Amino acid sequence: MLTPVPPSLTRRQDLLGLLDPQTVYDMAIVGGGATGLGLALDAASRGYSVVLVESDDFAKGTSSRSTKLVHGGVRYLAQGNIALVREALHERSNLLRNAPHIAQPLPFVMPTYSWWDKFFYGAGLKMYDALAGKAGLGKTAFLSSDETLHCLPTVQPSGLHGGVKYWDGQFNDSKLALALVRSAALQGALLLNYVRASSLRYAAGKVCGIRCTDALTDQVMDIQARCVVNATGVWVDSLREQDGTVEAMVAPSQGVHIVVDKKFFPGKAALMVPKTADGRVLFAVPWLGKVILGTTDTPRHDLAREPLAFEEEIDFILSESARYLRLAPTRADVKSIWVGLRPLVKPPKEEGDNTKALSREHTVLVSASGLVTVTGGKWTTYRAMAQDVMDKCLESHLIEPKGASVTEHLTLVGAEATDAAPVSIGEPEGLHSYGSEQAWVEALPGHDHWLCDGLSEAMVRFAARYEYAVRVEDVLARRSRLLFLDAQLAAQLAPQVGEILFSETGLEPDVDGFVRLAKQYTLQA
Numbered sequence: 001m002l003t004p005v006p007p008s009l010t011r012r013q014d015l016l017g018l019l020d021p022q023t024v025y026d027m028a029i030v031g032g033g034a035t036g037l038g039l040a041l042d043a044a045s046r047g048y049s050v051v052l053v054e055s056d057d058f059a060k061g062t063s064s065r066s067t068k069l070v071h072g073g074v075r076y077l078a079q080g081n082i083a084l085v086r087e088a089l090h091e092r093s094n095l096l097r098n099a100p101h102i103a104q105p106l107p108f109v110m111p112t113y114s115w116w117d118k119f120f121y122g123a124g125l126k127m128y129d130a131l132a133g134k135a136g137l138g139k140t141a142f143l144s145s146d147e148t149l150h151c152l153p154t155v156q157p158s159g160l161h162g163g164v165k166y167w168d169g170q171f172n173d174s175k176l177a178l179a180l181v182r183s184a185a186l187q188g189a190l191l192l193n194y195v196r197a198s199s200l201r202y203a204a205g206k207v208c209g210i211r212c213t214d215a216l217t218d219q220v221m222d223i224q225a226r227c228v229v230n231a232t233g234v235w236v237d238s239l240r241e242q243d244g245t246v247e248a249m250v251a252p253s254q255g256v257h258i259v260v261d262k263k264f265f266p267g268k269a270a271l272m273v274p275k276t277a278d279g280r281v282l283f284a285v286p287w288l289g290k291v292i293l294g295t296t297d298t299p300r301h302d303l304a305r306e307p308l309a310f311e312e313e314i315d316f317i318l319s320e321s322a323r324y325l326r327l328a329p330t331r332a333d334v335k336s337i338w339v340g341l342r343p344l345v346k347p348p349k350e351e352g353d354n355t356k357a358l359s360r361e362h363t364v365l366v367s368a369s370g371l372v373t374v375t376g377g378k379w380t381t382y383r384a385m386a387q388d389v390m391d392k393c394l395e396s397h398l399i400e401p402k403g404a405s406v407t408e409h410l411t412l413v414g415a416e417a418t419d420a421a422p423v424s425i426g427e428p429e430g431l432h433s434y435g436s437e438q439a440w441v442e443a444l445p446g447h448d449h450w451l452c453d454g455l456s457e458a459m460v461r462f463a464a465r466y467e468y469a470v471r472v473e474d475v476l477a478r479r480s481r482l483l484f485l486d487a488q489l490a491a492q493l494a495p496q497v498g499e500i501l502f503s504e505t506g507l508e509p510d511v512d513g514f515v516r517l518a519k520q521y522t523l524q525a
């Protein structure tokens with residue numbers, strides 16, 4: 001059944017036409033990842049006028065490359081960061097409630113090979129439960145070796161002592177980003193992808209707006225704003241430098257993920273290894289019918305938009321997986337490989353290149369000119385980060401008070417509880433992630449023309465009409481997740497997707513650019 005309110009159209013020319021150079025907006029946000037989008041929703045839903053610009057597509061940066069966990073962070077508990085874990089557990093439950101079509105609970109099993117590990121990690125995870133309190137998703141349980149093998153059928157049985165099962169959440173990160181974009185737009189914010197903030201504008205020494213360039217036409221646009229927020233993730237130091245700050249705030253760290261077929265890791269639970277050979281955490285997570293293996297934590301000083309994995313990172317993930325899985329994937333089994341950059345906030349004094357030790361918390365700074373910068377944190381805590389930014393803006397008198405945040409109980413576009421096909425399994429049609437908007441997809445031309453499992457012609461049309469998609473990459477990487485699940489198949493479908501997109505938007509869909517990019521996501525590149 002169609003929802004009574006149709007989805008809002010996102011024709012690029014119309015959206016650009018809404019940008020008024022004479023208006024002084026309350027807030028101009030630079031960066032359309034989790035942080036900027038969460039802020040746009042918070043500010044717009046309090047009644048502020050908001051413009052957000054994203055130089056590429058929404059969630060093109062780190063926010064589409066996470067491990068897809070909505071979590072308190074078991075490893076931060078091990079580091080003794082109780083406040084961070086408690087906040088994240090609270091936000092975990094907000095997110096699962098406000099976007100149930102995109103984020104759901106998932107059981108995790110930690111296999112143990114000694115009684116001490118079972119006791120030690122089990123006790124820690126009982127504390128994780130206690131910290132979650134009413135926001136808990138299920139009780140931590142000690143498992144026998146048979147029960148562990150039942151949950152993780154392909155885990156190494158030799159020497160297996162048992163396991164510990166606990167609960168966290170899982171989500172589809174770029175779909176959540178789009179739900180935030182569309183929810184913020186419903187609250188009156190204007191959000192533009194493919195518009196880059198090229199410089200800051202000043203009046204009497206204070207930041208009063210941004211100069212932007214349309215990345216598709218090179219047209220220059222000025223935006224006036226009372227408050228400018230730099231939410232550009234690992235790239236925040238570039239705008240800060242323009243603003244006169246010389247000391248870098250971010251120490252980027254690279255995380256690689258590998259995707260393989262479900263046969264290597266069947267079952268409904270995720271695998272969590274708390275301490276790999278070099279002291280990291282490794283996950284095997286069922287996601288949209290495939291399995292994500294990862295991740296790494298490697299310092300990285302260049303800030304490419306499409307960073308490449310180091311050979312040793314690939315070897316590390318495959319060799320660690322082989323220690324825990326009976327049927328170990330090899331390089332030939334890799335369906336997709338993708339890399340994200342963590343915006344880790346530097347401590348006041350450099351403590352070397354050990355990024356595992358850097359803070360996972362977020363930081364909000366206001367410069368002498370009034371430029372607000374927010375970075376760090378994690379996807380799970382995007383909502384709390386937005387509240388902190390708003391508090392800082394109010395404290396610094398950059399905006400007038402208008403009322404408290406309402407996002408804790410604000411459901412996102414499409415929110416509809418579903419237990420038909422959770423994110424971990426996916427379903428052949430892939431319609432569940434549209435939640436209450438599913439019927440709108442099915443009403444579009446091509447709803448019965450399937451390009452592959454999980455992607456129909458109608459979905460491409462929906463992406464162009466209602467989800468801001470311009471390029472083939474926008475559809476195949478972030479509206480559908482095919483690039484992240486099977487890069488070769490994604491490349492094969494690019495021409496068809498390009499044709500449908502062009503028929504909807506009349507804009508160049510850049511098929512060739514996508515095919516080149518997809519090569520980078522395979523190990524044959």
Ligand SMILES: Cc1cc2nc3c(=O)[nH]c(=O)nc-3n(C[C@H](O)[C@H](O)[C@H](O)COP(=O)(O)OP(=O)(O)OC[C@H]3O[C@@H](n4cnc5c(N)ncnc54)[C@H](O)[C@@H]3O)c2cc1C
Binds near residue numbers: 055058064
């Ligand atoms: C490997 C890895 C795994 C992770 N796993 C998890 C997880 O499982 N769960 C979890 O909760 N968190 C996880 N995180 C953390 C989480 O993904 C990040 O904290 C979050 O996505 C950061 O969002 P952001 O908006 O700050 O940055 P980004 O998503 O990078 O957004 C910044 C945006 O700014 C844009 N931009 C840059 N310059 C400009 C400009 N001049 N003009 C306009 N736009 C500009 C960029 O294009 C980019 O889209 C993970 C991170 C990594 C790296």
